[in-house]
Amino acid sequence: MRILSALLLIALVSGCSTTKKTQQAKINADYDARAKGLNNQAGQSAARPADSQRAESQRNDRPSSTTPVESRPAVAQTPPPVKVATDGPALGTSTNLSTKTTGEWVVTSIKGKFLANDSTSVRVYMDLTAKTPMGAPVLNPTDFSEHFLIAYVMYPDYNNRERLGYGTVPLNAQTVGQEGDHLTLTFDIKRPKDAVNAVLLTEITETSSGTKARNDLSLRFRAPRLSDRFSLFDKTGQKPQLRSYVNAGDTVIIRDVSGTNKSLYGVRYRHDFDAASSPMNTSPRPASKSLNVDSTLTITTNQPFVLPREGLYYFVEDTTDASGIGLVVADKRFPKLTRPEKLIKPVLYMSTSTEIGELNQAQDVKKAFDRYWLSLMSGNEEVARKTLKAYFDRVEEANRLFTSYKEGWKTDKGMIYIVLGAPDRVQRNREREVWVYNRRANVSEVNFTFTKKPNQFVEDHYELVRYIEYQPIWYPIVEAWRTGAIRE
Numbered sequence: 001m002r003i004l005s006a007l008l009l010i011a012l013v014s015g016c017s018t019t020k021k022t023q024q025a026k027i028n029a030d031y032d033a034r035a036k037g038l039n040n041q042a043g044q045s046a047a048r049p050a051d052s053q054r055a056e057s058q059r060n061d062r063p064s065s066t067t068p069v070e071s072r073p074a075v076a077q078t079p080p081p082v083k084v085a086t087d088g089p090a091l092g093t094s095t096n097l098s099t100k101t102t103g104e105w106v107v108t109s110i111k112g113k114f115l116a117n118d119s120t121s122v123r124v125y126m127d128l129t130a131k132t133p134m135g136a137p138v139l140n141p142t143d144f145s146e147h148f149l150i151a152y153v154m155y156p157d158y159n160n161r162e163r164l165g166y167g168t169v170p171l172n173a174q175t176v177g178q179e180g181d182h183l184t185l186t187f188d189i190k191r192p193k194d195a196v197n198a199v200l201l202t203e204i205t206e207t208s209s210g211t212k213a214r215n216d217l218s219l220r221f222r223a224p225r226l227s228d229r230f231s232l233f234d235k236t237g238q239k240p241q242l243r244s245y246v247n248a249g250d251t252v253i254i255r256d257v258s259g260t261n262k263s264l265y266g267v268r269y270r271h272d273f274d275a276a277s278s279p280m281n282t283s284p285r286p287a288s289k290s291l292n293v294d295s296t297l298t299i300t301t302n303q304p305f306v307l308p309r310e311g312l313y314y315f316v317e318d319t320t321d322a323s324g325i326g327l328v329v330a331d332k333r334f335p336k337l338t339r340p341e342k343l344i345k346p347v348l349y350m351s352t353s354t355e356i357g358e359l360n361q362a363q364d365v366k367k368a369f370d371r372y373w374l375s376l377m378s379g380n381e382e383v384a385r386k387t388l389k390a391y392f393d394r395v396e397e398a399n400r401l402f403t404s405y406k407e408g409w410k411t412d413k414g415m416i417y418i419v420l421g422a423p424d425r426v427q428r429n430r431e432r433e434v435w436v437y438n439r440r441a442n443v444s445e446v447n448f449t450f451t452k453k454p455n456q457f458v459e460d461h462y463e464l465v466r467y468i469e470y471q472p473i474w475y476p477i478v479e480a481w482r483t484g485a486i487r488e
Contacts, residue, residue: 326457
């Protein structure tokens with residue numbers, strides 16, 4: 001779990017203790033000098049892959065992520081995630097991803113979302129993962145509160161450094177909680193005078209080392225969108241679920257902060273969306289095609305309901321609305337993939353078209369799948385087992401982080417994440433995200449640029465800018481997967 005956005009000075013005082021006040025003062029003192037350069041980076045990152053030259057034409061049947069070309073849906077997915085950095089998988093969420101996980105207390109991912117309280121404030125929800133110096137997950141809110149400080153600042157826009165407001169977040173039983181395998185953070189932000197929108201930049205600082213994790217989140221104080229006011233909650237209606245998927249048969253609630261009862265109109269689409277095409281596929285995108293409605297339903301907000309069938313669901317207040325709330329309903333094991341007929345699909349990113357054809361046509365899919373992995377690893381069962389686990393751990397993480405109107409592994413971000421792992425650095429502004437990889441053996445710095453596209457189902461939908469120049473970088477990494485050189 002794991003996108004690094006720039007912040008400016010947060011000149012505040014923590015109210016925890018004298019020690020924390022001193023630490024916060026030091027943090028604030030050097031924040032301005034550091035942050036100006038960081039903030040400028042977000043708008044200046046190179047769009048094309050760095051230090052690469054035009055490669056020769058792709059030879060036939062070479063392993064790549066190209067899939068049979070089908071039409072894209074009529075709809076067009078931060079930060080973060082991405083591990084301590086900034087991505088956005090579901091419903092306006094930003095995700096931060098970081099590869100640094102040992103040696104100190106460290107935040108490894110941040111996901112954020114806001115909901116309107118009223119016309120004067122919004123409530124911010126964040127899901128956090130953190131690790132101890134020994135690498136164990138931090139699940140005790142008290143441990144987190146003792147080792148971290150949180151401050152925030154608001155700006156009118158990514159390119160405008162005029163402060164609209166700033167403050168610290170008190171870490172106590174009311175703001176920090178625990179849910180499953182992660183911590184939760186909840187705090188309110190007052191609307192700056194006359195502000196309609198703002199960018200909330202949050203910085204979490206480890207008190208001993210000064211290591212920071214940052215998250216950016218766009219706020220809209222007039223909350224025109226349904227997803228600015230309502231979100232997916234757990235079946236108790238107490239905890240927001242910062243994602244755009246649920247499991248078939250789960251009891252869920254769509255609600256706002258105050259628990260309003262409102263009828264929402266819903267439709268279900270049954271559609272198998274395309275997986276991402278190769279990063280080198282610069283051909284024009286196929287024409288969009290419409291989705292066919294499979295069934296309809298009506299729900300009431302703040303009331304539990306069950307979605308028993310898999311598919312893409314879409315909820316609106318009025319059938320003429322341009323945007324609503326999209327939910328992918330997947331099988332009970334998702335974001336894990338366990339069925340053989342589903343396991344064979346994500347391997348297209350490391351397979352030849354011949355191999356994919358044989359897997360799709362196999363009568364016994366499980367045997368064909370096992371045979372595929374053993375043949376790649378020259379019959380070495382131990383290497384095959386470790387490589388398969390590493391690959392599908394990334395598939396699961398991609399599903400968890402990047403599921404939008406389709407499963408996360410099928411998205412452009414999911415494809416890059418599965419093959420290359422979490423980026424070393426992420427730069428983001430209002431219109432795009434740049435994932436920077438510069439700590440890979442035998443690879444100089446390479447950037448992947450994702451541009452934000454309108455989407456009726458989710459707010460943070462990004463598409464990769466594709467270049468043929470990725471070939472000399474992409475194929476060696478794919479080959480490393482195919483030979484079992486990557487096992488983690």
